[in-house]
Amino acid sequence: DNALRSLQSLADPTNTLDWPAIRSLFAESAHLSHKDWSRTDVAGQRLSKLIHGPEDTSFRRIFARVLEDGNWDGAVAASAARPSSFQPWVVLVTGVNGIRKTTSAYQP
Numbered sequence: 001d002n003a004l005r006s007l008q009s010l011a012d013p014t015n016t017l018d019w020p021a022i023r024s025l026f027a028e029s030a031h032l033s034h035k036d037w038s039r040t041d042v043a044g045q046r047l048s049k050l051i052h053g054p055e056d057t058s059f060r061r062i063f064a065r066v067l068e069d070g071n072w073d074g075a076v077a078a079s080a081a082r083p084s085s086f087q088p089w090v091v092l093v094t095g096v097n098g099i100r101k102t103t104s105a106y107q108p
Contacts, residue, residue, distance in 0.1 A: 007062055015058040022050050
């Protein structure tokens with residue numbers, strides 16, 4: 001419930017998000033490891049249907065830090081400028097606190 005309240009505090013006050021469905025998804029999957037990729041993908045697909053996408057005001061407010069620090073709008077522009085055959089990639093860095101994940105990511 002704390003995670004849900006946290007998202008609600010960030011969302012657009014006039015939002016139309018289905019909070020009971022989001023709570024249900026959290027209850028079913030938030031405590032499970034992200035390392036089971038197929039299960040994580042299913043949960044992510046369900047969440048994307050509930051929280052919509054970057055064009056939605058609540059989504060942009062909830063994920064503002066990720067969108068801004070991750071240069072989402074710049075990435076969208078870059079994607080539009082390259083051929084559709086080009087497939088970008090992402091690196092997910094996980095681990096416990098203090099093992100220098102962030103420092104390592106910024107090394108040349």
